[in-house]
Amino acid sequence: MASASGHAQGGERVPAWLATWTASPQPVWGPDFLFPTNVPAVLAGQTVRQVARVSLGGRRLRLVLSNAYGKQPVVVGRGSVALAGTHGSLVPGSLRAVTYGGKSSAVIAPGAPLLSDPIDLPLPALARVTVSLYLPQATPAATFHWDGRATAWIAAGDQTGAARLDPAAQATTARLLLSGIEVEQDVERDGKPASARALPQRSMPGPPTTRPGAASPMTAGVGAAADLGMNGIDVQGFRTAGVVAAIGDSITDGAAATLDADTRWPDFLAEALAPRGMAVINAGISGARLLSDGMGVNALARLDRDVLSQPGVSAVVTLLGINDISWPGTAFEPDRAARPSLQALIAGYEQLIARAHARGVRVIGATLPPFEGALPGTPLADYYQPEKDALRQALNAWIRGSRAFDAVADVDAALRDPAHPARLAPRFDSGDHLHPGDAGNRKMAEVILPAVLDRGTLHGDQADFFSAAALSVASHENSGSERPKWP
Known part of the structure; x- marks a missing residue:
């Protein structure tokens, strides 16, 4: 336990809140x-689940709600958290009330987040939780996360x-208000993790290694959502090694991942890393971009927040x-001259790396996968x-060879068709020739x-850390959603 002064003695545990889930806010x-946004223009007297x-x-969690792009305050009424059942149902006995400063309602200021009180609901790793938020007053939908790859x-x-819920409830794959979930973990003063607990998973990679002198995420010190309004969840739990963030566009957002299946590439990575704390x-x-705003603000502008x-x-x-590169000259941005130069893209990446x-x-650079024939029809x-x-x-060559990153993941080499290197391999292609399907993710x-584990740069044919028997996914899988996967 921490001393009365708030400082931990050597080898003692102190609590620390860690991000365990996020959905980046978009206007x-x-x-x-x-x-289409797939959300009502105004919500009034309605519950978003x-x-x-x-x-x-962990032992406890807390929610992060977002009014990042709202021009007026948002009144949040009663809220609840529970372990998720099927089709929006709740696991009996798990329902907990959400409070803010001890009160059942709160106001989210324009442009601001809102942090809930800690919630006593024990969560295992990879648990699914259901968050329900009641909006008692007319609330214009100003902030959301367009594609949550989960039904709300x-x-x-x-x-x-x-x-x-009432069967008449409107379904959407956007996220509203909820932008984060945090858990509280016990960490040692030096940030070293405790032994990993056995966790259910689709795959179990081998032990990590670290090159001499490198700062490993396994010993990094802690502290060094259309998700409609829900931006994040915090959980209070056990000692951990840290948080790995994935910043990217629709490939990272999981545009072609099967709906309600948690098969985006960060989801698979979470399953591999959870046993390591x-x-x-x-x-x-x-639709995200590095340098320019798109279906959200540019990555450099949102790097600190997200x-x-x-x-x-x-x-x-980073991906x-x-x-x-590809929006200019399309219906998204007809001006072909808006395409940035290689030097501009490199400068953007260098700034991202320097700030991190x-x-x-640590910054892991992922190469951009092939996309010949993308988005036909x-x-x-x-x-x-x-x-x-x-x-x-050219950008991929710089990512591989510049030594600007702490490590490089050659996604391009892993996903391309050996017979047609400018195309995704058929077994990894969702069918739109831009987004990987579940097998590609x-x-x-x-x-x-x-x-991430600091083994340096590996190509797709050099690593197979996931048991083939643990997950069976077919190529060209149906995403389960009617939403177009264009960006």
């Missing part, structure tokens, strides 16, 4: 945009205590740039052009894992 766009799978568990429901009235948070936004300020973050995996290093955060059919691919390959996690 809600208008009706003239290519994609959302399901999230945490990476690490909007129901009439206060149904925060309902074991099952490491959390994984997803800061991907579909990654560096997240409690416990010790490493970040950014394909939308910077200034906070003691859509308004973005010209997303791929040979000159765009040449820029992608699993392969990405395999290649990223050793880089």
Whole structure:
């Protein structure tokens, strides 16, 4: 326990809140945009129920709600958290009330987050939790996360205590208000993790190794959501090694991952790292760019909020740039001259790396996967052009060879078709030739894992840390969603 002064003695444990799940906030766009928001323009007297799978568990958790892009205060009424059942139901006996400063309601200021009180609900690692939030007043939908790859429901009235929602509830895959979940972990004064607990998982990688003199995420000190309003979840639990953030675009956001199956590449990575006491948070936004705003603000503008300020973050995996390269000249951005130069992309990455290093955060660079023939039969059919691919390959060459990153994960080499290197291999392709399917996401996690564990740069054919028997996924899988996967 901590001493009365608040300082831990050597070898003693002190509590620390860590991010275990996030959904990066985006501004809600208008009706003239290519994609519908799939959320009501205004919510009033309605309950929003959302399901999230945490990476690490713990004794307690707390929620992070977001009004990041709102122009007026948001009144949040009663809320609840429970272990998730099926189809939006709750596990009996697990329902807990959400409070803010001891009160059942709160106001989220414009542009601000809101942190709940700690909630006494023991969570195992990889647990699915259901968060229900009641909005008693008319609330314009201004902040959301467009593609949560999980079904959420909007129901009439206060149904925060309902074991099952009214069947008339509107379903959406957006996330509202909820942007984060945090858990409280016990850590030693020096940040060293306790022994990993046995956890259910789809895969179990081998033991980590660290090159001499390198700062390993296994010994990094702790502290060094359309998810509609829900940005994050914090959990209080056991000693941990830190948090790995993934910042990227729709490939990281999981645009083609099977709905409600937790098969985005950060989900697979979370399963591999949870037994090591490491959390994984997803800061991907579909349509995101490194340098320019898109379906969310640019990565450099949101880096602090979505990654560096997240409690416990010790490493970040970057997979950014394909939308910077390919949006110009499409319906998203008709001006071809808006395409950045290689030098501009490198400068953006160098700034991202410098800011992360200034906070003691390791940076793993992932190469951009191939995308020849991307998005056929859509308004973005010209997303791929040979000159765009040449820029992608030049950026990948810099990522591989610059030594700017602490480690490199060669996703391009892992996913490309050996017979047609500019294309995704058929077994990894979701079918739109841009986004990996579930098998491709699993392969990405395999290649990223050793880089996170500080084994240096590995190519796709050099690592197979996931048991083939543990997960069976078919290529060209149906995403389970009617939402277009264009960006």
